[in-house]
Amino acid sequence: MTWSSRPLASDRPLDSPLSHLVDLDARSREIFKEIVETYLETGDPIGSRNISRRLTTALSPASVRNVMADLETLGLIYAPHTSAGRLPTELGLRFFVDALLEIGNLSDQERAGIDAQVRTTAQDRGVEALLNDASQLLSGLSRGAGVVVVGKADLRVKHVEFVRLDSKTALVVLVGENGSVENRIVDLPPGLPPSALVEASNYLNAHIRGRTLAEAIAVLRKVREEQQAELDELTRRLVETGIASWAGSAEETGGTLIVHGRANLLEDLSAQEDLERIRRLFDDLESKNELLQLLSLTDEGEGVRIFIGSENKLFSLSGSSLVVSPYRDETNRVVGVLGVIGPTRLNYGRVIPMVDYTARLVGKLVR
Numbered sequence: 118m119t120w121s122s123r124p125l126a127s128d129r130p131l132d133s134p135l136s137h138l139v140d141l142d143a144r145s146r147e148i149f150k151e152i153v154e155t156y157l158e159t160g161d162p163i164g165s166r167n168i169s170r171r172l173t174t175a176l177s178p179a180s181v182r183n184v185m186a187d188l189e190t191l192g193l194i195y196a197p198h199t200s201a202g203r204l205p206t207e208l209g210l211r212f213f214v215d216a217l218l219e220i221g222n223l224s225d226q227e228r229a230g231i232d233a234q235v236r237t238t239a240q241d242r243g244v245e246a247l248l249n250d251a252s253q254l255l256s257g258l259s260r261g262a263g264v265v266v267v268g269k270a271d272l273r274v275k276h277v278e279f280v281r282l283d284s285k286t287a288l289v290v291l292v293g294e295n296g297s298v299e300n301r302i303v304d305l306p307p308g309l310p311p312s313a314l315v316e317a318s319n320y321l322n323a324h325i326r327g328r329t330l331a332e333a334i335a336v337l338r339k340v341r342e343e344q345q346a347e348l349d350e351l352t353r354r355l356v357e358t359g360i361a362s363w364a365g366s367a368e369e370t371g372g373t374l375i376v377h378g379r380a381n382l383l384e385d386l387s388a389q390e391d392l393e394r395i396r397r398l399f400d401d402l403e404s405k406n407e408l409l410q411l412l413s414l415t416d417e418g419e420g421v422r423i424f425i426g427s428e429n430k431l432f433s434l435s436g437s438s439l440v441v442s443p444y445r446d447e448t449n450r451v452v453g454v455l456g457v458i459g460p461t462r463l464n465y466g467r468v469i470p471m472v473d474y475t476a477r478l479v480g481k482l483v484r
């Protein structure tokens with residue numbers, strides 16, 4: 118059964134190294150598919166004798182070896198060691214995903230399960246819990262790591278409030294239109310009267326409600342120039358400090374990263390280099406590197422994007438795969454990305470429709 122949802126997004130040019138591979142004959146494609154599907158299922162190389170037994174048409178092991186030699190020359194497969202078995206290269210996996218992969222639909226039961234968990238969370242516990250559960254859900258279904266990236270700079274403000282903690286500090290509470298709530302502690306200007314906190318809250322809510330943080334900063338600068346007398350100096354400093362506390366955070370981190378299922382990435386590691394790769398990945402996930410780049414990579418395309426091995430410069434993911442899809446607000450802006458990180462032998466046919474369906478559902482619920 119083929120996939121009837123949104124198409125896969127692709128940035129691959131027509132003159133890419135894969136463009137001439139579509140001319141492979143049916144026999145070469147069948148043998149290549151056997152090699153890839155064995156790898157995706159077991160992680161092990163497969164030899165010509167076992168391939169010969171699996172083919173739908175009779176072909177001797179010697180003939181299979183001749184085809185395998187051609188596939189190796191094309192850069193689609195390689196021998197991991199001196200055995201007769203072969204594994205797909207990263208180029209081979211890309212060709213398989215782009216040209217040969219049959220992507221099935223989610224079953225009614227799988228859709229119902231995703232719907233029930235995600236919709237219930239959104240109704241009962243809000244958007245932050247929804248995104249957290251979406252990451253956990255994808256991890257459990259894929260046996261990889263579920264990842265969600267939320268762009269803080271795109272957060273639209275619903276309400277801002279200042280709450281005095283003591284004579285020198287206040288808590289700034291920002292509520293987003295997506296239901297998220299964040300707190301920051303800011304220093305108060307010396308001599309600030311209690312009424313200034315209320316005045317600052319009212320001022321911000323009047324001018325920035327419904328705007329993103331970037332838009333809010335631009336509006337406040339313009340209003341400040343046009344209405345210098347509207348606020349006294351101490352209150353103006355409080356307003357600027359309050360909004361800057363989020364603007365600086367958004368610029369530093371690029372967004373919020375939610376990851377579940379890191380332990381799944383430690384399964385089936387076969388070599389020391391695999392452990393080192395996963396260690397680097399964990400370090401990058403902890404430091405939230407390149408989050409804005411991940412958001413921008415999905416901003417122009419509608420479909421699921423797949424990064425295989427060294428194609429992916431994010432999170433030091435060489436040797437791993439990333440399947441991601443954006444989710445959008447009511448204005449069709451990308452406000453976040455969700456997906457699955459896993460080994461290059463990820464079950465793409467199952468993960469792709471799962472990520473796509475979950476992203477579309479989350480997009481509807483965060484509006």
